[in-house]
Amino acid sequence: MTLKLQKSTLTTAKYGKDGVKILRIVRNDQWHEIAEYTITVLLEGDISASYTEADNSVIVTTDSIKNTINVFAQNSQHVLQPETFALELGLHFVTKYSHIKKAHVDLLKHRWTRICPTSENGQPHGHSFRRDGDDKRVVNAIVDASGGVDNITIDLKAGLKDVFLLKSTGSSFNNFINDEFTTLRETDDRVFSTIVDCSYSLVIPQANSRCFTIADVAKTPLDDIAESVRNVTLDTFAVDFSESVQTTLYTMAERIIEQNDLVKDVSYKLPNKHYIPIDLTFYQEKGATNDVLLPTEFPSGLITATVSRV
Numbered sequence: 001m002t003l004k005l006q007k008s009t010l011t012t013a014k015y016g017k018d019g020v021k022i023l024r025i026v027r028n029d030q031w032h033e034i035a036e037y038t039i040t041v042l043l044e045g046d047i048s049a050s051y052t053e054a055d056n057s058v059i060v061t062t063d064s065i066k067n068t069i070n071v072f073a074q075n076s077q078h079v080l081q082p083e084t085f086a087l088e089l090g091l092h093f094v095t096k097y098s099h100i101k102k103a104h105v106d107l108l109k110h111r112w113t114r115i116c117p118t119s120e121n122g123q124p125h126g127h128s129f130r131r132d133g134d135d136k137r138v139v140n141a142i143v144d145a146s147g148g149v150d151n152i153t154i155d156l157k158a159g160l161k162d163v164f165l166l167k168s169t170g171s172s173f174n175n176f177i178n179d180e181f182t183t184l185r186e187t188d189d190r191v192f193s194t195i196v197d198c199s200y201s202l203v204i205p206q207a208n209s210r211c212f213t214i215a216d217v218a219k220t221p222l223d224d225i226a227e228s229v230r231n232v233t234l235d236t237f238a239v240d241f242s243e244s245v246q247t248t249l250y251t252m253a254e255r256i257i258e259q260n261d262l263v264k265d266v267s268y269k270l271p272n273k274h275y276i277p278i279d280l281t282f283y284q285e286k287g288a289t290n291d292v293l294l295p296t297e298f299p300s301g302l303i304t305a306t307v308s309r310v
């Protein structure tokens with residue numbers, strides 16, 4: 001008797017299209033709205049045969065996934081609202097293909113702001129925009145139909161990333177462990193600079209408690225929540241005196257949870273980008289302030305945490 005040894009098994013698999021870029025123009029005469037997205041869609045389900053048996057009959061091609069994103073961008077009523085658009089896409093894949101059980105839709109919305117030309121008295125222009133910084137709105141949506149298409153659940157996270165911040169005073173760092181490995185000096189006045197990466201989990205109130213619908217999502221004030229998260233992040237950073245990155249992070253998250261009933265938890269990743277004072281004592285008079293600093297990219301501190309509603 002020959003014993004066939006099973007050496008490996010496929011434990012997880014998902015596949016799809018990464019980095020699908022679109023600009024959607026919503027035209028209303030000369031007044032246009034635009035949304036620029038970078039989108040990743042990955043699918044999970046009964047697809048193992050495509051990995052283990054070379055059976056491509058279970059594959060919705062990644063090319064078709066890209067085409068679907070483009071078609072939805074043209075036809076969706078919700079294309080300007082990133083969370084709703086992401087969920088619409090996810091819902092499509094798990095309802096159209098019965099063997100696809102989960103869709104992961106990750107979306108970045110790039111920041112375009114209407115130009116307000118001074119020659120037109122600062123009035124917002126109808127169809128001219130400027131890229132307003134590096135920061136992006138982020139959505140990570142998972143649409144899960146493993147419990148059946150009448151029982152679809154979602155896991156919805158939104159956030160912002162690549163928000164570059166710097167304050168030139170209003171930050172201290174004292175009272176840390178000082179042992180034989182410590183060279184850092186205590187300070188009551190330092191530069192605080194970070195690149196914000198923030199993600200928050202959302203609850204979508206559902207009309208029917210068993211199954212979520214796009215109508216439920218469209219009714220939820222997701223743009224207001226996104227604006228509140230951005231404002232709290234910027235305002236706390238600017239206005240509050242910082243005793244550490246850790247404390248500032250916690251204050252931001254606490255305020256977001258306090259001000260937004262539909263936010264379950266907030267996670268931040270805040271690098272502490274170091275700006276090192278350059279020693280000019282060889283040239284300067286004693287007691288002069290040290291106003292030239294060396295920006296360093298790495299190493300940086302990295303302070304992370306998740307804060308949850310209790």
Ligand SMILES: O=c1[nH]c(=O)c2[nH]c(=O)[nH]c2[nH]1
Nearest residue numbers: 173184243244245246272301
């Ligand atoms: O706010 C800070 N938190 C730290 O944990 C830390 N560590 C460090 O060297 N500088 C800082 N700053």
